[in-house]
Amino acid sequence: MSKSNPNQLWKVLGTGFGIAVTIGGTIGTGILRKPGPIAEQMENPWAIIGLWVLVSIYALLGVNCVLELSLSVPKAGAWYVYAERAFGKLVGFLVGLTSWLGTVTALGFGAYTFSEYLGLLFPYLNNYLIIISIAILVMLWGFHQLGVVAAGKSQEWLSGLKAFALFLFIIICFCSSPGTSNFTSQKWPPISNNGIITALLSIFYAFDGWHTAAYFTEENADPRKSMPKAMYLGVFMVALIYILINVAILYVIPIETLKGSKLAAADAIQLLLGPQIGKYVTIFLMLTIFGILNTQVMFAPRVIYSMSRDGLFFKKVSQINKNGTPTFATHITVGMSCLFLVIGQNYSTLLSDIATFFFVTAYLAGFASLIGLRKKEPNLERPYKVMLYPYLPWFMVIVSGLFLLGVMMQMF
Numbered sequence: 001m002s003k004s005n006p007n008q009l010w011k012v013l014g015t016g017f018g019i020a021v022t023i024g025g026t027i028g029t030g031i032l033r034k035p036g037p038i039a040e041q042m043e044n045p046w047a048i049i050g051l052w053v054l055v056s057i058y059a060l061l062g063v064n065c066v067l068e069l070s071l072s073v074p075k076a077g078a079w080y081v082y083a084e085r086a087f088g089k090l091v092g093f094l095v096g097l098t099s100w101l102g103t104v105t106a107l108g109f110g111a112y113t114f115s116e117y118l119g120l121l122f123p124y125l126n127n128y129l130i131i132i133s134i135a136i137l138v139m140l141w142g143f144h145q146l147g148v149v150a151a152g153k154s155q156e157w158l159s160g161l162k163a164f165a166l167f168l169f170i171i172i173c174f175c176s177s178p179g180t181s182n183f184t185s186q187k188w189p190p191i192s193n194n195g196i197i198t199a200l201l202s203i204f205y206a207f208d209g210w211h212t213a214a215y216f217t218e219e220n221a222d223p224r225k226s227m228p229k230a231m232y233l234g235v236f237m238v239a240l241i242y243i244l245i246n247v248a249i250l251y252v253i254p255i256e257t258l259k260g261s262k263l264a265a266a267d268a269i270q271l272l273l274g275p276q277i278g279k280y281v282t283i284f285l286m287l288t289i290f291g292i293l294n295t296q297v298m299f300a301p302r303v304i305y306s307m308s309r310d311g312l313f314f315k316k317v318s319q320i321n322k323n324g325t326p327t328f329a330t331h332i333t334v335g336m337s338c339l340f341l342v343i344g345q346n347y348s349t350l351l352s353d354i355a356t357f358f359f360v361t362a363y364l365a366g367f368a369s370l371i372g373l374r375k376k377e378p379n380l381e382r383p384y385k386v387m388l389y390p391y392l393p394w395f396m397v398i399v400s401g402l403f404l405l406g407v408m409m410q411m412f
Contacts, residue, residue, distance in 0.1 A: 018230025
């Protein structure tokens with residue numbers, strides 16, 4: 001596919017981008033903001049780490065399923081593409097819309113969290129958080145009009161800086177703190193089922209993005225060679241960073257203090273280094289949020305672009321500009337995120353919970369699509385096959401379904 005073809009995505013991405021977009025599309029607002037709310041639900045640090053490990057395993061098993069789907073149906077759009085191919089246009093439309101709305105909601109939540117960190121550095125900005133959030137999104141919208149090559153390179157740089165910043169945070173925590181008694185206390189209260197579900201909502205939110213490289217399969221120059229390496233390495237690095245960060249935060253902040261923390265990583269740094277030095281490290285932590293916003297502005301439009309190309313969204317959304325960007329799809333994505341920010345400005349936590357529900361619903365549809373495609377198109381070329389078929393995809397469907405059922409029971 002050449003760059004000159006109109007309304008076609010460019011095949012210019014590779015392994016480095018795949019790893020970068022997995023890290024950049026996953027690590028962000030969740031790990032910086034969710035440790036406090038999780039501690040409110042379960043005070044046992046071993047149980048907290050245990051849940052992070054379990055969701056890490058879920059993501060790695062999910063990669064095994066997504067690789068079969070993305071290499072068998074190498075088109076932009078990920079979950080939408082698989083559901084449409086397996087179950088038809090109606091199911092595809094619903095899954096695509098769910099996937100896109102989840103990311104649009106998360107994009108607004110992420111921009112708001114970034115503005116909160118700016119408020120820590122410059123307190124006078126706290127009266128203008130919504131305006132700042134919208135300005136950040138508009139700035140990213142403008143940058144992504146420059147094209148897929150510039151966006152891809154920026155993601156590689158941002159993900160590298162993000163990994164450096166987070167490992168620096170981990171080292172500072174372990175080297176500068178005498179340690180709390182969180183892990184040695186024997187007086188942890190019992191954990192309720194609602195507490196586990198609420199904690200999992202936060203952890204699943206933080207982990208969304210483990211499949212991000214699949215959105216760009218169509219733009220990968222050699223997906224069969226690079227996708228497995230990119231997705232497995234990317235998710236493994238994300239899981240390692242998440243577990244170490246949680247251990248570091250629990251090592252530094254007493255559990256009772258952590259329960260009231262909105263921005264736990266920033267609180268840990270200020271506790272260790274003081275407000276002034278802590279501000280400089282906070283700037284590095286902000287890179288993690290900016291990196292995920294950059295990724296979301298890049299991949300979310302590809303969902304509705306692919307839907308439009310198949311006749312399931314406005315025709316204009318399938319337009320590609322001269323730099324390889326689905327430009328009108330980007331307009332709609334950023335515009336909707338801004339709208340959600342204005343409407344839901346007092347419900348930022350609710351935005352993340354809604355996004356998580358959308359995300360896991362899309363996961364379930366994707367795993368079910370793998371099973372459906374095996375039955376519908378048994379002769380489809382599959383360069384990569386999921387291990388332990390059909391047990392693994394069915395296991396992922398059941399786990400995802402039980403989580404969604406638990407969330408609905410908690411809500412109603």
